[in-house]
Amino acid sequence: MKKRGRPIPGYSVSNQGEKIPDAQIAEYLMELYWDEWLGAMGYKKWTLYLKDHHSLIISKHKVYRMCKGLGILKKPNTKKAKHPRKLARNRTITGSNQLWQVDIKYGNITDSNAFFYVCSAIDVYDRTIVGYYCGSVCKAKHITTMLTKALIRRKVHFKSGEFEKKLILRTDNGPQFVSEDFGNFCDHHKVYHERIPKKTPDMNAYIESFHSVLQRECFDRYAFGFYEEAFYYVDQYIAFYNHSRYHGSLKPHTPQKYYDLSRRGQIPSTKVKL
Template sequence: MKRILSILELNRSTYYDRKTVKQVKGLSKRGRPTPGYSMHKKGHKIPDEQIEEHLMEYYLDDEIGGLGYKKWTSLLVEHHGLIINKKKVYRLCKKLDILKESREKQAKHPRRLARNRIITAPNQLWQLDIKYGGITGTSYFVFMCCAIDVYDRSIVGIYRGSTCRAKDIITMLTKALIRRKIHFKPGEFEDKLIVRSDNGPQFVSHLFGDFCEYQKIHHERIPNKTPNMNAYIESFHSQIQRECFNRHSFGFYEEAYYYIDRYIDFYNAVRPHGSLKNLSPKAFSQLSLAGEIPIQEISL
């Protein structure tokens, strides 16, 4: 082989490199595929979507935001126990467009911080958040994004799937707006729906900002490390964790969807809620609209 390569004037490294690479139809690049998660020091998997949320928190922090992806890698290892290197953090930061050199770009949609409000009726304030759970025996995750009405605690919208992108949340919110018959005329501002979220990459994306602007929705984001400002959706996610995720193991996606959908129906229509006079969200909403329950003010 050495003699043949010498006659052909080819380097041995070139020959052996091409020989060992398996040409897989449909793939344009070599190397192992990115798994979509990183390992925690304790042995469990952390999906890339969760890591992206941590990176967005770093990016929006007044002090940590100026450090750059290499320092953020160290913080992910120290604060969140991740086994991750700077090359992967760089790829995720590039995907999110939060590399240090891009900080000078002017935001297309300015960040509106959540502030204290008094809620007196449905469809004034919805809270959004994303939750995920594992598929038993696999490295895959099922993602869930819910929207809760702060006044009557109804889950007005839900998305569940193998990924959770901005366009998935937009589709979910569009269906929720139709079901609740919410439509704002051009120029209206005071009575527009407020949607509150954290600083996850889906919620800070241009696509989500464009959607809120088009629908005349006031989108506000909670400051970093203040989950109490999104307490109602956080509380619901802790309930579904205890009463659904912990009680059922999901062997495949359709099974997860079945149990999640069944729980949402149970929560909205049957489950008594302590802060709603032990009524279900559906019953409370109906009695409230009929005037049989005095208007209550919720300050948050």
């Protein structure tokens, strides 16, 4: 007879007896990973931090498993980076397909206390979600596949030497974005990848704002019982957001309509400073 282990509950308990879902703990761990100083520590010290600062009753073994699943376990790195980090800087955007911001959000599966990933890319100029990925795991290959499809849909192509005309991808310093696979993708498609400094989420304000809206208007309205249900509602919401939801900063149009009108020259060109 096959021995059955104890099921993983999908949450940890605080000192006050409150159940904290793993999706929230994953957010805490990613904040630690991105922190300028705390990010240099490993999972054992992060366990102490979670206990001290978030009053969690949690073992180092669980923190290890979660860090491994998130791809943020610390490994010794003696090799020179193949794709050196390029810091984000202030820019003025005058049209679509000049700057896309990309980020990852976590959602809860309430019946199993599991969590899922949503990785979205927003065009800063027209606010369209040009691509997104939903899954129970999120690796660099999932994100690059999503972005490849977005490049094809938007017919974004560049030739060698056209540096000033390159699409800029702006991300944080998550493990998927600092990976060699993501760097190879950017080199292959001739897009310019820049990463925001740690503790500067305002430099990714447009995608952060969208994810706040996604939380408020989708995640907070539905209790997802299983992955397929969550993915269905995310699909439905992003289609609504792009094609039907009026955006106050677009005077007022939906993102897709604003993109279409600006491409045809039917609205005056504007500047977006960030």
